[in-house]
Amino acid sequence: MYCKKECIAMLLAGGQGSRLYALTSKTAKPAVNYGGKYRIIDFPLSNCINSGIDTVGVLTQYQPLALNDYIGKGAAWDLDRIRGGLTVLPPYQNGKNADWYKGTANAIYQNIDFIKKYDPDYVLILSGDHIYKMDYSKMLAFHKEKKAACTVATITVPIEEASRFGICNTREDGSIYEFEEKPKEPKNDQASMGIYVFSTNVLLEYLEIDENDPKSSKDFGKNVIPNLLRSGERLFAYPFTGYWKDVGTIGSLWEANMDLLAEKPELDLRQRFFRIYSRNSARSPQFIGKTASIQSSMISEGCSIYGTVKHSVISGGSVIGQGAEICNSVIMDDVVVEPGAKVYYSIVDSETVIRSGVTVGDPNAGKNRITVIAKGSDVTENVEGTVETK
Amino acid sequence: MSTTGFIFSNLNSNTLSLLTSDRTVAAIPFACRYRLVDFALSNMVNSDITDINIIANYNFRSLVNHIGSGKDWDLARRSGGIKILSPGQEARQADGMVYSYRLEALRSIRDRILELTSDTVVLTDSDHLCNIDLGDVIDFHRANEAEVTFVTVQSKMGELTRIPQTAIQADAKGRVTDIVKSTGFDPDHPLRSIRLFVLSTDFLVRSLDEAVARNYHSFTDDIIMHSPEKRRFFSYCFNDVVIPVTSFLEYYQANMLLTKDASVRNAILGKWERPIYTRVHNSPPTVYRDGCSVSDALIADGCVIEGKVENSVLFRGVKVSRGATVKNSILFGGTYVGAGSSLNCIVSDKNVVISDDQTLSGAETAPFYIAKNKRI
Numbered sequence: 001m002y003c004k005k006e007c008i009a010m011l012l013a014g015g016q017g018s019r020l021y022a023l024t025s026k027t028a029k030p031a032v033n034y035g036g037k038y039r040i041i042d043f044p045l046s047n048c049i050n051s052g053i054d055t056v057g058v059l060t061q062y063q064p065l066a067l068n069d070y071i072g073k074g075a076a077w078d079l080d081r082i083r084g085g086l087t088v089l090p091p092y093q094n095g096k097n098a099d100w101y102k103g104t105a106n107a108i109y110q111n112i113d114f115i116k117k118y119d120p121d122y123v124l125i126l127s128g129d130h131i132y133k134m135d136y137s138k139m140l141a142f143h144k145e146k147k148a149a150c151t152v153a154t155i156t157v158p159i160e161e162a163s164r165f166g167i168c169n170t171r172e173d174g175s176i177y178e179f180e181e182k183p184k185e186p187k188n189d190q191a192s193m194g195i196y197v198f199s200t201n202v203l204l205e206y207l208e209i210d211e212n213d214p215k216s217s218k219d220f221g222k223n224v225i226p227n228l229l230r231s232g233e234r235l236f237a238y239p240f241t242g243y244w245k246d247v248g249t250i251g252s253l254w255e256a257n258m259d260l261l262a263e264k265p266e267l268d269l270r271q272r273f274f275r276i277y278s279r280n281s282a283r284s285p286q287f288i289g290k291t292a293s294i295q296s297s298m299i300s301e302g303c304s305i306y307g308t309v310k311h312s313v314i315s316g317g318s319v320i321g322q323g324a325e326i327c328n329s330v331i332m333d334d335v336v337v338e339p340g341a342k343v344y345y346s347i348v349d350s351e352t353v354i355r356s357g358v359t360v361g362d363p364n365a366g367k368n369r370i371t372v373i374a375k376g377s378d379v380t381e382n383v384e385g386t387v388e389t390k
Numbered sequence: 391m392s393t394t395g396f397i398f399s400n401l402n403s404n405t406l407s408l409l410t411s412d413r414t415v416a417a418i419p420f421a422c423r424y425r426l427v428d429f430a431l432s433n434m435v436n437s438d439i440t441d442i443n444i445i446a447n448y449n450f451r452s453l454v455n456h457i458g459s460g461k462d463w464d465l466a467r468r469s470g471g472i473k474i475l476s477p478g479q480e481a482r483q484a485d486g487m488v489y490s491y492r493l494e495a496l497r498s499i500r501d502r503i504l505e506l507t508s509d510t511v512v513l514t515d516s517d518h519l520c521n522i523d524l525g526d527v528i529d530f531h532r533a534n535e536a537e538v539t540f541v542t543v544q545s546k547m548g549e550l551t552r553i554p555q556t557a558i559q560a561d562a563k564g565r566v567t568d569i570v571k572s573t574g575f576d577p578d579h580p581l582r583s584i585r586l587f588v589l590s591t592d593f594l595v596r597s598l599d600e601a602v603a604r605n606y607h608s609f610t611d612d613i614i615m616h617s618p619e620k621r622r623f624f625s626y627c628f629n630d631v632v633i634p635v636t637s638f639l640e641y642y643q644a645n646m647l648l649t650k651d652a653s654v655r656n657a658i659l660g661k662w663e664r665p666i667y668t669r670v671h672n673s674p675p676t677v678y679r680d681g682c683s684v685s686d687a688l689i690a691d692g693c694v695i696e697g698k699v700e701n702s703v704l705f706r707g708v709k710v711s712r713g714a715t716v717k718n719s720i721l722f723g724g725t726y727v728g729a730g731s732s733l734n735c736i737v738s739d740k741n742v743v744i745s746d747d748q749t750l751s752g753a754e755t756a757p758f759y760i761a762k763n764k765r766i
Contacts, residue, residue, distance in 0.1 A: 036675035285422035
């Protein structure tokens with residue numbers, strides 16, 4: 001069947017996200033709850049469909065159950081298509097070998113047949129770790145205009161944090177002459193967002209080279225991109241301006257949620273022309289009772305609120321009892337906070353019960369001391385700090 | 391043994407005239423995120439009835455838009471699924487009007503009914519809201535080898551209705567012994583039909599043949615009220631919450647009841663094993679800003695609340711600006727309430743804009759209706 005596409009996306013969604021601790025002990029990071037009704041993966045998938053990319057391979061590996069269950073066949077993002085659409089690509093057996101994905105580059109290498117099926121001119125490599133809205137079609141147009149072999153999306157980061165990222169050192173015309181993965185002394189503040197557009201022939205050639213290099217750790221940032229540079233290929237940096245948040249740590253995930261509560265949030269979820277789609281479940285409307293008091297918060301469908309909610313994000317189906325108090329916190333799906341319980345500076349994962357009279361977190365904790373309650377916990381005594389799954 | 395569902399989308403639309411000027415009864419928005427038809431559809435889907443026909447007659451554009459492929463009710467199926475049956479030529483009456491009776495509607499789709507392989511059919515209007523396990527009704531129907539099973543409620547003393555309702559008398563086993571029409575409480579006929587019926591397919595086909603032969607028009611008047619004691623008619627008395635929405639006032643009161651009464655809310659919307667499905671809109675969660683005050687309100691996603699909301703039902707994308715007060719009101723999708731405005735007992739249709747510092751008030755017995763897209 002004829003399935004030629006100009007550009008397809010490969011979404012790397014297999015990462016563990018170990019710095020999210022209890023939140024990812026049973027769930028892959030892209031399936032982590034965000035913003036009341038979203039999962040992190042909603043952002044790259046919605047970006048794809050909003051950018052006119054209708055063929056997406058989602059590479060899964062770590063704890064894929066919740067993720068597979070969530071993405072299904074892609075209907076929520078209009079990606080259930082006859083030609084193209086969404087395909088989940090787990091690691092597989094192959095003749096004598098059965099290999100896990102050994103790195104980002106190896107994961108794509110193992111799915112070259114998927115890419116070849118669509119005979120694309122360009123391949124967009126994405127990761128499922130970031131919260132941002134981006135029109136990839138503009139980046140693709142930039143790539144074509146520069147006649148680049150590979151284009152790397154970059155964003156300005158605070159220089160003191162630059163050593164956590166892959167840093168692109170560029171010439172005046174935007175071409176990259178050096179790529180340093182997590183440099184000790186960064187030369188500038190242009191960080192790679194982990195989003196690459198490759199011309200397909202270049203991608204296939206360098207994946208082959210990388211795969212056959214026994215010393216390589218099979219990673220785009222560490223191996224493939226530097227290799228392209230050494231061979232003198234045309235690499236360009238595509239500067240992105242707009243909201244972008246790496247939600248790889250508890251602190252940054254909490255902060256990304258709090259960002260939505262600003263009077264004019266940088267990430268506008270209300271724009272009608274660039275909607276973020278998500279899997280919706282059949283929940284009833286939210287009910288706000290007589291005893292409730294809500295200030296600068298976001299609340300989702302299916303919630304019943306009888307207590308006090310201040311500067312917090314409450315996800316679908318949660319119940320906040322009378323006299324309970326939620327401040328500066330993120331409450332995920334179907335959580336029950338019993339009457340009189342208090343929650344401060346916390347992220348409470350889904351299906352948790354916080355018993356009457358219990359205090360979770362510290363009202364003076366602040367951003368660097370977020371309490372985390374693992375999924376399905378039954379919290380019967382006061383807790384503070386990171387709480388691991390039992 | 392299987393069951394096919396038929397939903398009448400637009401019977402009795404004249405009594406809901408304000409809300410049905412450009413939509414069918416089935417497509418009337420209700421309780422923040424639903425349309426009336428969602429209740430009938432979800433009851434069927436939750437009872438494993440997945441071959442469903444909606445019989446439309448006119449004004450059904452918003453209904454078609456709402457249903458789409460039926461995916462949101464899990465009804466986008468290769469086999470069965472949902473179909474909207476638009477009126478065919480045979481639906482035209484001599485005077486050029488489309489049908490207004492249930493039997494006329496059924497006559498117009500006689501071909502489709504003759505093709506049915508299911509042994510029972512469920513017929514329902516969309517103007518009585520309940521969350522009912524139809525499987526129980528169908529089991530009752532089959533166990534009694536009934537021709538028609540009427541789902542009924544006990545009518546209450548002092549109750550009055552504007553249009554005559556079907557009042558039923560039945561024996562201890564539920565066998566119907568008499569049927570009359572009544573506008574109030576009738577102690578001899580204490581059961582009231584909620585216009586939700588299970589029929590044996592065989593009986594439906596025979597009735598249609600008879601209707602053609604004798605030129606019958608009304609299912610109630612011409613078929614079921616003819617010596618019911620000689621037929622195998624049964625009454626299934628449903629002892630849970632049923633909310634009639636047959637007039638504008640009833641519609642208003644039904645929404646208000648949901649904000650006030652937790653038991654009614656749970657009986658209709660809160661049964662986790664039988665959720666009410668509806669079309670999905672991808673609205674972001676609702677934002678509550680500093681200084682807002684909300685009590686006893688049912689609110690959809692996608693709203694922004696800065697002012698005061700009390701005893702009200704807010705649909706998707708409603709904005710209540712700073713200093714505004716909304717009380718005892720129903721605001722449809724996209725309603726904008728300007729700063730300092732005050733609303734009491736208002737029903738605003740879609741995309742109504744109320745500018746700053748307006749005061750609008752209806753009465754609880756006569757809520758004030760603002761038509762779609764109006765600016766005040």
